[in-house]
Amino acid sequence: MQGNTPHGRAKGADLALxxxxxxGMGNPALAVILWDGSRVGPSDTVADVAVADRRALWAIALNADLHFGDLYAAGRVRIDGDLQTFLETGYRAMDGQPTPWPLRFLHRxxxxxxxNSLNGSRENIHHHYDLGNDFYRLWLDQEVMQYTCAYYPSESASLEEAQIAKLHHVCRKLRLKPGDTVVEAGCGWGGLARFMAKHYGVKVRAFNVSQEQLRFAREEAERQGLSDRVEYVEDDYRNIEGTYDVFVSVGMLEHVGTEQYPELGAVIxxxxxxHGRGLIHTIGRNRPQLMxxxxxxxxxxxxxxxxxxEMAAIFEPYAFSIQDVENIRLHYARTLQHWLExxxxxxETVRQMFDEHFVRTWRLYLAGSIASFTTGELQLFQTVFTRPDYNELPWSRAYLYTAGEEGA
Amino acid sequence: MQGNTPHGRAKGADLALxxxxxxGMGNPALAVILWDGSRVGPSDTVADVAVADRRALWAIALNADLHFGDLYAAGRVRIDGDLQTFLETGYRAMDGQPTPWPLRFLHRxxxxxxxNSLNGSRENIHHHYDLGNDFYRLWLDQEVMQYTCAYYPSESASLEEAQIAKLHHVCRKLRLKPGDTVVEAGCGWGGLARFMAKHYGVKVRAFNVSQEQLRFAREEAERQGLSDRVEYVEDDYRNIEGTYDVFVSVGMLEHVGTEQYPELGAVIxxxxxxHGRGLIHTIGRNRPQLMxxxxxxxxxxxxxxxxxxEMAAIFEPYAFSIQDVENIRLHYARTLQHWLExxxxxxETVRQMFDEHFVRTWRLYLAGSIASFTTGELQLFQTVFTRPDYNELPWSRAYLYTAGEEGA
Incomplete structure (x- = not known):
């Protein structure tokens, strides 16, 4: 086990901790194995966590949510059994468990x-999205490079089919028609923008602050002959200008921060x-809770x-009218399973690009995200909205489900 | 014109008022005709309002939202032109117009x-719903006696078809299966409860505080041989006990009052x-505003x-997971049009049952409600929710729109 230091036999205090x-986790069906092999927990477990040294044990005791990931990435905790099962069992047990009060202040x-100030956002986004397009290409879908929840027309659909179905689902909810102008806030590698231009005949201005992603997005638009209909703008969503028939944002709101919602509402x-239509696709919660x-x-x-x-802070001040909210959290669990596979x-390629620490970090992040969606800790909301007095609404949502490319 | 008193010629002050x-209404395409025939307003109007006396004019100036209805019912204001057009034009113009500050305090x-205390609710509900079943039978649908928004499978559907489609839509959203137990909060004349028992094989306990409605509901259940599967309880939703597979409430939340939402959440x-599923069907708003x-x-x-x-005060404390929100406000405008027709x-029958004042009150209420929905002042939300860790969710909403009795 990496990072193991000779701590000798575990003491009574270690076992008690x-x-x-x-x-504190609500006594789930998990056991702790200490560095000398001593075992704490029920006899019948679904998975066990092996802790390599005393400092790791204390770090978990003080703030498991924060430290467990780093310890796992460093190899100082190891899961004996299935990682996914371990995480889901832990999440389910911990749900609703109170944090003891001395720890509450520490955690806060x-x-x-x-x-997420203008500069802060740029750095925050750079941190994650500029890891290199080659890395993301290894495990995202190969057709539209979507790093957001897919929409599986059937449970057996492939990741590629589901990402394309997601894009159609979004476009149909927005009722795009040829000639419409669309602004996209947070466009990733530009897949939705190109897809809209190609399949729905609209003109798109797509905003993003990630240079790496935009370089890819522009090259792809050029390659597909879409440069005259898709413009990628390296700028913050707060700087969007102009007037558009459609506002769309898929997977950006998670990065916006609630303190910026009034300004996002003002931008929209x-x-x-x-006569505009809007759609925001975002990871969400049933009740407020930090990431x-x-x-x-x-x-x-x-x-x-x-x-x-919390999202109402975007809509209410301008009386935007919510037409439709769909929660597809189980589709995100499926998407993440496909990504993890x-x-x-x-x-091996990832390990060569980065290192073992990175591999373990991402493995835990992907597996933990699956567990968050399967246990209902996280939601995925697609919210459609319009101006309050807009009456050209679809008579029902049936049109979303009639024979189309989604095959729904 | 009724209630007209000799006020002589309108003075300069009357014209100025x-x-x-x-x-104050934002200068809509409407004119005011005073008691002596003088006309104030643009020359090109869609409808005019004739005011019979000086006190009526002052009452409108001080608090039109409150007094206009009473004056209309008393025949002291008259609409020259189409009532619906007048109301929609007024609502559209007034939207966003500020109330001058001295009036704000008066209006507050x-x-x-x-x-809506326990006693208050009972009185409030009695006021409206105990007007007599014979009255409501004159203009509601003849099959399921629904006094809530219908769901029109097509724009040409009849009121009867649309109310039955609404009931199916609600039942399918709740994924009823034979043997399920259902509790209904605010059951009206019991149409949904009987429909669920009859068409979906479930057992329903339905709560209502309106005696008149329950008498009808029980007689109908008896007549249709459903008494063993539908129990009507004359009690407040706050007194619901037991455990149920399904919680449903159609058209009650509008009467609950936000101060009671935490308690409603606790009841649910x-x-x-x-593994329960819940649905709340309610009139709503894009932003907070008194009725x-x-x-x-x-x-x-x-x-x-x-x-x-505001509805989140019901759901968030218990982490209920919103699965689906559908806004069908234009269906309520259509429903109300059918009712008004x-x-x-x-x-004539209504006039004999009550009097002309009642007729005019209800005409204005129905026409004003149509205008509220067509102008987007009011919304109609159907919200589906579950427990947070419930994973037996439908894979998509497509099943709501496959061939069924709705014909969607």
């Missing part, structure tokens, strides 16, 4: 997320035509998944 | 809604099984249509 950790200080109000602090610090700086109530199939 | 009223005091949490005070006082005491943010077709 391990017991306390399990009790240690777990606070980074801010400024740029959306009277897992390890994910926030190591993976997605500044990230915060909102509740529908491809990640593992290419893990 | 009429001008001020129109300016005059327009405050009644409370207490009675919904771990029109005349409607609140004369038609629906204690009523308040919430925003989705039947009301007018039976207006």
């Amino acid at each position: 391990a017991e306390r950790i399990l009790a 200080w240690q777990n606070r997320p980074r801010r 109000d400024r740029v959306l035509a009277p 897992n602090p390890w994910i926030e610090k190591r993976i997605f700086p500044g990230a915060y998944p909102p509740t529908l109530r 491809r990640f593992e199939a290419n893990v | 009429a001008e001020r009223i129109l300016a 005091w005059q327009n405050r809604p009644r409370r 949490d207490r009675v919904l099984a771990p 029109n005070p005349w409607i609140e006082k004369r038609i629906f005491p204690g009523a308040y249509p919430p925003t989705l943010r 039947r009301f007018e077709a039976n207006v």
